[in-house]
Amino acid sequence: MSFINTKAGEIGVKVVYFGPALAGKSTNIRTIHRKTRPALRGRLDAIAGDLGPMLSFDFAPDTLPRIDDRYRVRLHLVTVPGPVLSPVSRKLVLKGVDAVVFVADTQEEGGELVRFEDNVESMQQLLTLLDDLGVDSAFMPMVLQYNKRDLVEAPTLRPFDSAHASPIPLTTLAALDEAINPNGLPTIEAVATAGIGVMDSLRIVVKDLLAPLRAEYEASGDRYPIAAGSSGGWPRV
Ligand SMILES: Nc1nc2c(ncn2[C@@H]2O[C@H](COP(=O)(O)OP(=O)(O)OP(=O)(O)O)[C@@H](O)[C@H]2O)c(=O)[nH]1
Numbered sequence: 579m580s581f582i583n584t585k586a587g588e589i590g591v592k593v594v595y596f597g598p599a600l601a602g603k604s605t606n607i608r609t610i611h612r613k614t615r616p617a618l619r620g621r622l623d624a625i626a627g628d629l630g631p632m633l634s635f636d637f638a639p640d641t642l643p644r645i646d647d648r649y650r651v652r653l654h655l656v657t658v659p660g661p662v663l664s665p666v667s668r669k670l671v672l673k674g675v676d677a678v679v680f681v682a683d684t685q686e687e688g689g690e691l692v693r694f695e696d697n698v699e700s701m702q703q704l705l706t707l708l709d710d711l712g713v714d715s716a717f718m719p720m721v722l723q724y725n726k727r728d729l730v731e732a733p734t735l736r737p738f739d740s741a742h743a744s745p746i747p748l749t750t751l752a753a754l755d756e757a758i759n760p761n762g763l764p765t766i767e768a769v770a771t772a773g774i775g776v777m778d779s780l781r782i783v784v785k786d787l788l789a790p791l792r793a794e795y796e797a798s799g800d801r802y803p804i805a806a807g808s809s810g811g812w813p814r815v
Pocket residue numbers: 597598599600601602603604605606630657658659660661725726727728729768769770771772
């Protein structure tokens with residue numbers, strides 16, 4: 579649910595960093611904050627949540643084209659909080675979401691993804707929460723960031739399951755992609771702690787956001803005058 583602030587000449591969009599606990603969501607946000615010119619960005623806020631701090635900040639990249647030749651795009655980046663699943667907090671954070679960076683923890687041990695199931699569960703939770711909020715995830719710009727690719731060991735030899743005369747399936751990155759990405763959303767491998775793949779993940783969803791924003795605001799003419807007494811911004815309905 580993007581929102582327009584005619585006074586500031588900006589359209590705000592909300593990008594949520596979702597994923598299992600400790601996948602690297604906050605590391606993404608901190609890295610982007612650090613890499614953004616201070617003049618373009620707001621403060622990095624840590625709001626205490628019931629299960630941990632929720633990080634957020636906003637910035638208006640000067641590299642993005644204006645919408646309707648007038649409006650700058652201001653990105654509001656937010657993480658879901660917490661080491662424990664908290665559907666209530668997560669749903670609140672997702673309210674009004676315009677795009678999602680799904681941060682998966684793809685560290686490996688012995689050639690297998692240690693957190694395969696956590697990633698699958700988190701994606702299921704995301705889809706359920708979006709559905710609860712009435713958001714059609716099929717139209718949501720989303721990128722799957724396969725993070726912690728520095729924690730990858732050379733695959734070890736797998737035991738052979740003679741009963742089935744085939745190797746026991748590995749829980750590899752390809753298997754994860756098959757499990758959580760049936761519709762072929764864009765994916766990117768990352769090492770968030772080294773800044774690898776972080777800006778590119780954001781770029782992918784922002785690029786996918788621009789077309790729908792243009793369609794929405796450039797077709798709307800002057801439907802958004804500044805209301806008397808308002809600060810100039812209100813949520814879209
Ligand atoms: N080796 C490695 N460690 C990482 C990477 N990304 C994040 N980490 C580490 O993983 C831990 C968790 O990172 P956070 O960014 O706090 O993860 P989070 O998803 O925000 O975690 P919660 O908010 O607790 O759910 C930290 O110790 C990070 O330094 C990565 O790409 N490689």
